[in-house]
Amino acid sequence: MSLNLMQTFSIFGFFIILLFIVGTYCLVVTRNILRAVIALEILIKAVTLLLIVVGYITGNVALAQSLVITVIVIEVVIVVIAGGIALSVFRHNDDLDVRRLQNLKG
Amino acid sequence: MNLNIFLLVIMTLAALWTVMARSLLKATMGLAITSAILTILIFRMASPLAAVFELSVCTGLITVVFVSTISMTKPLTHKEIIEASKDRLKRFWYLPVIMILAAIGLCFLKIPGDIKPALSTGTMDVRNVLWNLRQLDMFGQVIIIIAGALGVAILFKERKDEP
């Protein structure tokens, strides 16, 4: 592997890990249902970037693209369903606070 | 390469802003910006088709979904926003600190030098891969979209017995 590709991978890896930290922190700390979904979105963005970079480095751009397209379709469906759940929760509780969701204990 | 680094920095900052933003609408905007920068990055990584998808679906559709969900829920009053943002600040100010520490830590972490990526010599077109090699995935997508439509039909409908 040429030094250049190696460098690309390490630089992208650096920022992908930072994005993972942002998303995970938000997911753990937040108290709003929609913000939890936004945190999931950031995590998915990081994974998308990782897939594309891996495809670029290994020269498998076509494979990586088709995987990313599928991931994007699935991502949208999940976000829509999470939005539907958030909306239904709001109709019950009149707010989106996760702390109100303590009826069940893990 | 320098442009890539610049874009990555901007994207990380946009993600940070998304997470720390005071109102949900601003967070949604931040997410859209993150996604738009990701689009440029994907485009620069020689993947134009995926970039188009990312732009139209993630930047466009998901933002619409978020904004409509937010607008259907009750907005907070001004006083509540100030209360909530004080509370949020208390919980979220650790994040930049953690990120800086992690960045410093990562600089010392050597990525192992002997990664041997499996170089592919294939010159298949993405449409070819999608329709011939990954046919099963396309069927899976069809099923997922049907499931999503059913989910919308069930979850977004008002309950009849609500007062």
Place this chain on the structure above:
Amino acid sequence: MPSLIILVPLLGLIILNMPIGNFMRRGAFWFAIALFSAQVLLAVFHHSLAWTGKLPPVDALFKVGFTIDHLTFIMFICIGLVSFSSLLVARHAMGDEGELFKFINLLIIASVGMSGIVMVKDIFSLYIFLEITSIASFILIAFRKDVYGLEGAFKYLVLSAVATILMLTSIALFILVSGDTSFSTIGASLQSGNRVIVMLAIGIFICGLFIKGGVVPFHGWLPDAYMSAPAPVSILLAGIITKAAGIYTLIRITSAVFGFIEPVKAILMLAGTVSILFGAFAALGQNDFKRMLAYSSISQIGYIVLGAGTGTALGIAGAVFHLFNHSVFKSLLFVNASAVEKELKTNDMNRMGGLSYRMPITSATSMVGFLSTCGIPPLSGFWSKLLILIALWQTGHFAYATIAVLASVLTLAYFLMMQRKVFFGKLALGLENVKERGAGIMFVSIALAFITIGAGIFFPVIYNNFLLPIKEILVK
């Protein structure tokens, strides 16, 4: 030909949802019944032509290879049986025809997703079918749109999304070392790949599967989802979804891709043992009928993971047989729990008592279910636990074997407590008018109880025809 398992339900779904008249709604129930029965029958009589025959037009159009072996057949039987039971219970529990129609659609989607999971031989297609199954289950858990259901669904959604993000990360790393996503390519390149990256990818993937399967450090969503879901959905979730999505996948991926290397085995055994103990102790302290069953599920999943962790043919056969048994008797127990819940309008065990006078069949079939869970001979649960124990003993893990036996006693303890509180003793106040439920549900409980007893009595036949050939997955 195996591709029909996916194509037929998909076409059926599309036709059922066409706006061509109301008779489609009534037809949906019978279509689903036919689908699930066909799946079970084809898998039981797996020597027939159906699996090897050619169907030129379809094969030409849909040129995807599938894995079809004895592990797949057993999973098909489980999927068909549990979906069938769930369907019959749903017909009884849901009054509204429109709701039942939507439920059947989602049930078919979930079962297609699971059939896909057990057939694919590509790690990314595996991810897609996992997502199909879990999206169908989010919607199913939130189906009634009550607060509990929504909360359970949301917890499951977040944790499941985290699990799939972990899996995707690991898939990206696998592409980095192997350049492709099929099981065989990845498996072949793991030896030559960079050690750190390979281990990282395997660890992340196993974490994701543990979340999906509800193995102990990641079990937080499981009791909530099982408890808050509507009755037919908790049967489906407890009976098969977590097992197909988490445990089967674990066994398949470990045998086909990772190989049974020492660190993987150690992780599986440790996680399995912790799950067994944690689930059993937590079940002892529950007052809610369904919640107790959920913790008991965690404990039994622990046995399956422990058995698979031995990495020998016998251990895997035991694990797979326990998976089958567990999906049968846990469905049985959840069917009975839903019957009790529907009659009494509560799940609180302290308010129950003496139900065996009013619901004799529920009581008797529950007895069969829990005796099988505890591993009392000659019921089927005894044989699967015995296989797992022998495998542990042969590989020299005496400590794990001892813990597994002792935990069985704990299982007996909490189920006896449950049976005494719910079914035996004096009839509790206010339960004088409780009746046995409808014929449909009764048929399901009796049939599942007979499968449990039959699988125990005819164990040698099952062992020779279904379990022994499983060792073919170990030969690569």
